Amino acid sequence: MNLANWLHQTGLVRPGAPALRSGTQLHATYAEFAFRSSAIGRWLGARHGIGKGDRVAIFTRNCPEYLEILYGVLWIGAAVVPINHKLHPREADWILRNAEAKLVLTGTGAVFSDDLPSPCHEIAINGAELVQAVACAQPDSYRPPVPAEDGALAWLFYTSGTTGRPKGVILTHHNLRMMATTYALDVDPVLPQDHSLYAAPMSHGAGLYNFQFVRAGACHVIPESRGFDPTEIQALGEALGNLVFFAAPTMVKRLVSHAARAGFSGEGIRTIIYGGGPMYTADLEEALRVLGPKFAQIYGQGESPMTITAMSRAMVGADDHPNAASRRASVGIAQSCVEVRVVDAQMQEAATGEVGEVVVRGDTVMAGYWRNPEATAAAVVDGWLKTGDLGRFDADGFLTLTDRSKDVIISGGTNIYPREVEEALLTHPQVFEASVIGQPHPEWGEEVVAFIVQTGEDLATADLDDWCKAQIASFKKPKRYVFVLELPKNSYGKVLKTSLRAQLADGQPAGLASGVNDDERV
Structure with missing residues (x-):
């Protein structure tokens, strides 16, 4: 019908x-x-x-x-x-x-x-x-x-x-x-x-x-x-x-x-x-x-x-x-x-x-x-x-979600997919590696955080913002950039996003080459 x-x-x-x-x-x-x-x-x-x-x-x-x-x-x-x-x-x-x-x-x-x-x-x-x-x-x-x-x-x-x-x-x-x-x-x-x-x-x-x-x-x-x-x-x-x-x-x-x-x-x-x-x-x-x-x-x-x-x-x-x-x-x-x-x-x-x-x-x-x-x-x-x-069910049939097996970020009720953001970032000539994860946010649920390994001179976050805006929807661009010397990886070369999340949760990202904005580079 x-x-x-x-x-x-x-x-x-x-x-x-x-x-x-x-x-x-x-x-x-x-x-x-x-x-x-x-x-x-x-x-x-x-x-x-x-x-x-x-x-x-x-x-x-x-x-x-x-x-x-x-x-x-x-x-x-x-x-x-x-x-x-x-x-x-x-x-x-x-x-x-x-x-x-x-x-x-x-x-x-x-x-x-x-x-x-x-x-x-x-x-x-x-x-x-x-x-x-x-x-x-x-x-x-x-x-x-x-x-x-x-x-x-x-x-x-x-x-x-x-x-x-x-x-x-x-x-x-x-x-x-x-x-x-x-x-x-x-x-x-x-x-x-x-x-x-x-x-x-x-x-x-x-x-x-x-x-x-x-x-x-x-x-x-x-x-x-x-x-x-x-x-x-x-x-x-x-x-x-x-x-x-x-x-x-x-x-x-x-x-x-x-x-x-x-x-x-x-x-x-x-x-x-x-x-x-x-x-x-x-x-x-x-x-x-x-x-x-x-x-x-x-x-x-x-x-x-x-x-x-x-x-x-x-x-x-x-x-x-x-x-x-x-x-x-x-x-x-x-x-x-x-x-x-x-x-x-x-x-x-x-x-x-x-x-x-x-x-x-x-x-x-x-x-x-x-x-x-x-x-x-x-x-x-x-x-x-x-x-x-x-997730898990209780004895009365109520389902509680415990985590997501996928890496999707939900910000403001909208799905943001890290791979898409990473691909946009990696087309920038000064970005060597990028890994994107979600960080809990009190208002939006999660916000997008990008870990960046850069090549050459310091890279301005405003430049990365403009680069992303030219390729993907504005709401998908990272709200925070963390510049690191290298990304943690397993023996197969896969980036360990669990490690990145743990670093953010601890408030001390390891191997920092620079902070979350131009004023916090170290």
Whole structure:
């Protein structure tokens, strides 16, 4: 079944219900939302030759038109490729080529140069062509969404691996429908009077969570700032009420800090779903103290979107259970659409309390990696997705994550992959060796630290910053550089990142040739 049918049906049943807002200003009712998406789908097919199975990319900040375009793509049986707007155009270009996208929609229509891979070309979301296509659509031209098989590609989500190259995760209509259905069972009820707020990027988890709110006929709110602003969220909560939104732990921390200073106790906020990185127990306790029991937790991956484990508001806020503290430190229990196990290296189930790799099987697990059978075979074994995360179950089925077997850095809820940063640094003529790790950070969860072995004269950190900005997204560049005489390695020549982490934890990196900035060279 085509997921766009949910919008089609809601447009018929709740035509006058507010569907899209920019801040408090109404952008579209559900009848208008469905009509515009239908018109966009028809325009994609007639003007640009987009059809079933074709890929259409969206590379822009959050905006009300994002959802109209997303559903317009699904309406005609094509697949959406949401690209993180914070990526460098060069990185987005790689995704477009790998996905063989026929079209990319951007905020300005002038993000990419003219050498996009044929037949892909760029269109401005608010450009005359798209605006006119919607404005000129006639009421009698409206048609329901085309049929789509459950196993058809709906959302091609690009996530990176330890190789540093992004991999396209194939999420089907069935995957996403089960994800959305499970939400109401395991995470939080979905109410027609909800205001689903998009303060986190719609290309990721926040955007994935649109489907259940469309089905319920709730209103979707895009902040005027197009991002996360605690003062704005407070104002929207007070003006609209029943705000529900997904937030990375660093966003929760910023909101709680603002609330404590402003004397804001969370009026108008119904539920905050946190995930995408570790939420430290002390931060969660402070959040509950300041804003009350408004928090639900999810743990998932792009390969099993938003659906591995969860804790509802009742579970997170419960104080009357003898294991309340340990449960809050966990990531909850298996969601109802999946099986979750902790296994050893031979895929044998670990005993209760024993640490092993977390694996998951069920209706939300991806259909595979886009045109990458080797990576798919390595990630999915006998139907079980190997998450690369280490954890343990308690006797009540609550999963606690203990570490990550991969070196991914999660900063502000966004994955940063060290190999990608290292490759950018190593192209600098004065960088001989580089190794990148994450260091705990009180606000962002982790920050990127690069250990550098340089050649020749002293290298300015500002030069390295500029070098990285020219090749990768700004948020990925190191926040700290540690210049060393050599990198610790094992007998096979592999850099020992565990040793680098230990040195940072001790506060005394060994073999320092220079400090973390130009003023601390020794």
